[in-house]
Structures are given as C-alpha cells and as structure tokens.
Amino acid sequence: MRLSFAALVLLAGALPLAGCSEAGAGADASADYVGVQPGPDATGDDSGGDASGEVSTALRLANMSPDLGPVDFCWRVSGATSFTGPVLGERPADAGAAVDGGGVDATLEGGAEATADAGADAIAEGGDDGATDAAAEATGDAGLSLDASADAAEAGSAGADAGATAQVAFGAMSARVYLPASGTFDLALVAADQLSCEAPRFIGRVTLDAGKSATVAILGQVAVDGGSASALHLTAFVDELPEATSAKVRVIHAALGAAHTPPAPALSVTAGEGVVLAPEVDPGEATLPSTSPPVDSLGYLDAASVPGVAAVQLDSMGDAQPHTWTTPFVDLGARAGTVHTGFVVNLQGGALGLAWCGDLSSRALPPSCRLFLAR
Numbered sequence: 001m002r003l004s005f006a007a008l009v010l011l012a013g014a015l016p017l018a019g020c021s022e023a024g025a026g027a028d029a030s031a032d033y034v035g036v037q038p039g040p041d042a043t044g045d046d047s048g049g050d051a052s053g054e055v056s057t058a059l060r061l062a063n064m065s066p067d068l069g070p071v072d073f074c075w076r077v078s079g080a081t082s083f084t085g086p087v088l089g090e091r092p093a094d095a096g097a098a099v100d101g102g103g104v105d106a107t108l109e110g111g112a113e114a115t116a117d118a119g120a121d122a123i124a125e126g127g128d129d130g131a132t133d134a135a136a137e138a139t140g141d142a143g144l145s146l147d148a149s150a151d152a153a154e155a156g157s158a159g160a161d162a163g164a165t166a167q168v169a170f171g172a173m174s175a176r177v178y179l180p181a182s183g184t185f186d187l188a189l190v191a192a193d194q195l196s197c198e199a200p201r202f203i204g205r206v207t208l209d210a211g212k213s214a215t216v217a218i219l220g221q222v223a224v225d226g227g228s229a230s231a232l233h234l235t236a237f238v239d240e241l242p243e244a245t246s247a248k249v250r251v252i253h254a255a256l257g258a259a260h261t262p263p264a265p266a267l268s269v270t271a272g273e274g275v276v277l278a279p280e281v282d283p284g285e286a287t288l289p290s291t292s293p294p295v296d297s298l299g300y301l302d303a304a305s306v307p308g309v310a311a312v313q314l315d316s317m318g319d320a321q322p323h324t325w326t327t328p329f330v331d332l333g334a335r336a337g338t339v340h341t342g343f344v345v346n347l348q349g350g351a352l353g354l355a356w357c358g359d360l361s362s363r364a365l366p367p368s369c370r371l372f373l374a375r
Contacts, residue, residue: 056178056181057208057211057214058176058179058213059208059213060174060177061073061088061216062172062216062218062343062357063169063171064171064217065232066345071168072087072088072167072191073086073168073190075188076188078184078186082197083197086195089192167193170371171353171355176213182210183210185205186203187203204234208236212238215239217234217235217343219234219235220232221256224259229256237341239339241339246336247338248339248340249278249300249301249340250339250340251269251342252281253266253286253344255346255352256283258346263283263284266283266316267281267314267316268280268317269287271310271332272307275305275307276301277303277342281344287300300339304336306334308331308335311327325374338358339358343355347373352374353372356370357369
C-alpha cells in the first residue's frame with residue numbers, strides 16, 4: 001500500500017489527540033477528541049485483524065528503558081505475517097507510514113557534583129539561570145552509560161537532518177508517526193542502524209484507537225526475565241492537545257527497577273515552592289486522577305502556573321521508607337499553551353532521573369527531551 005506525498009502532507013497536518021490503550025495498562029481510552037484525519041488509500045492489509053483501515057492513528061515512541069540502547073521500530077496490525085519499517089530510518093516511498101522527522105534531541109543535565117550513591121561522575125557546565133548542567137557518566141547493573149545515551153541522542157538528531165538512520169535513545173521520544181490503520185498493533189523494536197525488520201530486539205503489543213494519538217513508552221529492562229514488572233514491555237498513554245489558558249503536565253512512572261532492584265515506590269512530584277505536578281503516580285502508570293490539584297483521567301495536570309526555573313522533587317509515598325530525590329534547578333518551560341510529559345526513570349546506584357519532554361507545535365520535529373539527574 002502506497003501513500004502519495006500529498007497524502008503524507010494531509011496526514012502531517014492533522015490534529016492528533018487522545019485515545020489509546022494497552023491490555024493491563026493504566027491508559028484511559030474513553031476521552032473523545034478531534035483526531036487524525038483519514039488519508040487516501042488507507043485500506044487494510046493481509047492481517048484479518050481489527051484495524052479499521054478507514055482512518056489513521058498516531059503514535060510517538062518514548063524510550064525509557066535504561067539498558068535497551070537506541071532503537072528504531074517496525075509495525076504490523078496484530079495477526080499480520082510481516083512488519084512495515086523500520087519507520088524512523090530511511091524508507092522507500094511505499095513504506096506505508098508517514099513520519100514527522102525521526103531524530104531525537106535529548107541532553108543529559110545533572111547536578112554540579114554527583115554523589116557515589118547516584119553512581120555517576122558529573123562534569124559541570126555552569127548555566128546563566130543558576131542551574132548547573134552536567135553530562136553524567138554511569139555504569140552498573142543496567143550497563144548504562146549516560147554519556148553514551150546523550151551522544152546517541154545527538155547522533156539521532158543529526159542523522160535525521162542528514163537523511164541517515166534515525167533513532168530513539170534512552171530518555172528521548174520520536175516525532176509523531178501516522179499509521180494508516182487502527183486497532184491492535186505489534187511493534188518490533190530494532191537496532192537504530194538496522195535496515196530491515198528481521199531479528200527484532202523485542203516485540204510488544206499495543207492498541208491504538210482510530211483518529212487519536214498516543215505516546216508508546218518502552219518500559220522495563222532487557223536484562224529482566226519476562227513476567228516481572230521490571231521486564232521490557234510497551235505501554236500506550238493517551239495524548240492531549242494544549243490549551244491556550246493553561247499548561248498541561250503529565251508524569252509517567254518509568255522507574256521500574258532491575259533484575260535485583262525493585263521498582264521505585266509510588267511518588268509525588270513537586271516543583272519549586274510546593275507546586276504539585278503529580279499528587280501521586282504509581283510504577284508503570286501516569287499520574288492518578290485528582291480534584292485538587294486538577295488531574296484528569298489521562299493523567300494531565302491542568303495548571304495555571306508552573307515555575308519557570310525550579311528544582312523538581314520526587315517524594316516516596318505509601319509504605320515505602322521515606323525518601324526524596326531532587327533535580328538541579330531546571331527550566332521546565334511549562335507555560336500556558338504548552339503540554340509536557342515527564343518520565344521518572346532509573347539511573348544507577350538508586351538514583352532516579354527525570355526525562356522532561358515537551359510537545360512542539362511543529363510536527364516536522366520530534367519533541368525536545370531533557371534528562372535530569374535526581375539524587
């Protein structure tokens with residue numbers, strides 16, 4: 001099935017919005033918003049699956065697995081015999097999906113001095129706003145190098161500009177991709193430089209509703225056996241559009257632990273002088289709904305004001321031993337008319353990180369994500 005250039009332009013100009021789910025995931029697919037417009041020739045394939053083939057759906061891939069490495073992905077309607085892709089790298093004109101860009105723009109930003117408990121060696125790069133940025137470097141159970149993660153993100157962004165293979169590195173998110181079908185999909189994660197869908201590193205399944213958009217998060221770790229909450233898996237979260245009068249902030253708890261480390265506990269997330277970004281967020285889920293502060297069923301806080309430059313504090317909740325993780329002072333950019341998603345992720349030696357991703361008004365580029373060390 002081919003999509004003409006005109007069809008791709010029509011798809012890229014559509015307004016994707018909320019609605020998707022995964023079996024066992026916390027996403028709420030009940031919200032009904034203006035969605036992605038149908039494209040020409042959006043017919044079904046050989047799957048016999050539940051894709052409607054009448055309207056498209058949209059997704060953004062967020063890599064929050066600390067030991068997976070940079071990836072591209074392929075897709076098929078569940079039940080089909082073959083995959084389409086890789087999607088983010090160079091593809092022939094009839095690849096069957098429109099993609100807005102494909103590189104990632106992620107920088108690692110940490111404290112002026114990382115402690116041994118965080119398992120990182122940070123290099124300070126002073127900032128004009130009083131924040132201290134650092135390129136941290138860490139190794140451990142997950143085999144994660146934060147320097148390597150930042151380098152991979154930069155390479156992915158440059159590759160997209162040059163027409164080379166794109167990638168989604170740890171702590172980053174792809175541009176929005178439009179698929180000419182809806183329903184239940186198998187997504188195959190492949191190495192960033194791979195030119196085919198053969199020998200995928202992982203295959204997961206998500207359900208994407210017609211005419212709507214989702215962030216599909218890669219959660220867990222490759223090194224953990226299947227069946228555990230810490231094992232590698234995909235979860236789809238509904239996206240929302242910005243509103244002119246307020247900022248929207250969603251927090252997703254992606255700190256699911258490792259082979260010998262339990263997930264981080266349920267957390268509350270605040271910025272600056274007690275501005276609540278997430279009253280409670282459980283492992284593997286988005287922020288729980290709340291009336292005060294107002295958090296909707298999709299996990300979005302509708303905030304009239306969020307501090308421009310502030311430290312973000314993650315506080316443990318429930319029966320867990322009280323613990324607090326804090327980022328350096330950072331510019332959250334959560335101003336009226338913007339939408340942001342923050343992913344709490346595992347780093348080394350008990351440290352957490354906050355991958356802070358914004359939604360750009362131009363869908364020609366992926367969202368900008370910044371990875372902050374919380375210790």
